[in-house]
Amino acid sequence: MRPDSLAARYLRFARTEARGRSAIYEILARHVAQSPRVLAFLDRLPPDRQQPNLLFAAMRLVAGTPASPDAFDAAIADQAEAIAGIMRTRTTQTNEPGRCAVLLPALARIEGPLALIEVGASAGLCLLPDAYGYDWGHQTLAPPERFTASAPVLACAATPNTPLPSRHPEIVWRAGLDLNPLDASKDEDVAWLEHLIWPEHHERLARLRKAIAIARSERPRVEAGDLRRDLPDLIAAAPRDATVVVFHTAVLSYVAQQHDRDAFAESMMNDPRVFWLSNESPRVFPRSAAAAGQVHDDMFLLTGNGEPLAWTGPHGQEIRWLW
Incomplete structure (x- = not known):
């Protein structure tokens, strides 16, 4: 990637992702650009x-959270190899x-029982x-x-028209697929997950730690594999x-080629066993985003079998149901 393209990427991150959500990341992203x-x-x-x-999480893991661009530059100057090493080995x-x-x-609208597969x-x-x-403001669901x-x-x-459930769905089986699964029982993996939480997001960090404690007791199955090759075997298992629900959130943007994303979408919609939920940046599936009306670049688009359902906050902080 050319440096000018990298600069544009960091400016876009500052403008559409960090602004209003992390003051320090907005400042640092503009500085990097x-x-x-x-x-x-x-x-x-x-x-x-x-x-x-990835850059900001690796920086914080190695050198702590920089308080200013000058502190950021000092960490890059002093610990560039350590930071680069994390960026090469972690994702x-x-x-x-x-x-x-x-x-x-x-999920609550899908006829169950459900078998969940997360990509x-x-x-x-x-x-x-x-x-x-869950607390959606005008309705709650106790654990x-x-x-x-x-x-x-x-x-x-949640907007008033969001079809909020009054009970948890019946999930009888669950499995995940990841190129490099993390293990909630390993301290080094937990440390990485914690540093991926943005610095000012203290509530997110607290709920992450509670969710990790549950995962350590429940031990959800997560297989190592590539969605383009290994997903059919997991579906068959x-x-x-049960109704198989394949879902993903903030994942397909890391599949670089649009034709690969579209091929994945076609395979999901052509599998009679699968109900497919996608919660991704609107840039991932532009045709679905166009069908949703006004595009919100700072939000994700939730779709069911390719049909737009809602605009959602990237960290799950809001949902705007469309219809």
């Missing part, structure tokens, strides 16, 4: 290791359980939507009794008497 030294550092990394979230695997709050209204599952925290509590003391309650602002 104007810094020949940092752009040259990024240009030495593989193209799939240059994204803002952006933000496992945000809060996204379950925007997935649950769609890009990371540590599998989003495979446990039936273990969490199941056995998790009452430990479960996070996920806050999400699901119980025959």
Whole structure:
């Protein structure tokens, strides 16, 4: 990726993702876009290791959270190799359980029982939507009794027309697929997940830790594999008497080629066993975004079998049902 393209990428991140959500990340992203030294550092990394979230999380893991652009530059100067080493070996695997709050209204509309398969599952925290509590502002759903003391309650602002469920869906089987699964029982993997949470997002960090505690006891199955090759075997392993729901959130943007994304979408919609839920940036499936009306670049688009359902906050903080 050319340095000018990298600069544009970081400016877009500052404008559409960090603004209003993380003041320090907005400042740092704009600084990176104007810094020949940092752009040259990024240009030495593989193209799939240059994204803002990966850089900032690696920086914080190695050197702590920089308080200013000057502190950021000092960390790059002093610990460039250590930061680059993290960026080469780790990937952006933000496992945000809060996204379950925007997935649950769609899951509750699908005839069950359900067999969940998450593509890009990371540590599998989003495979446990039936273990969490929910607060949509004008309606709540308490966590199941056995998790009452430990479960996070996920806050999400929902528009009045959102079809909010009054009970958790019946999930009888669940599995995840990830190129590099993380293990909630490993401290080093948990440390990486925690540093992927943005610095000011203290509530997100608290609910992540609660979700990790549940995952350590429930141990959701997450297989190593590629969605383009290994998903059919996982679908075949699901119980025959359950509706298979394949879902993903903030994953397909890492599949670089549009024709690969479209081929994946076609395979999902042509599989008679599968109900497919996608919660991605509107840039991932432009045709679905066009069908949703006005495009919101700072939000994700939730679709069911390719049909637009709702605009959602990237971290599950809000849902705007469309119809």
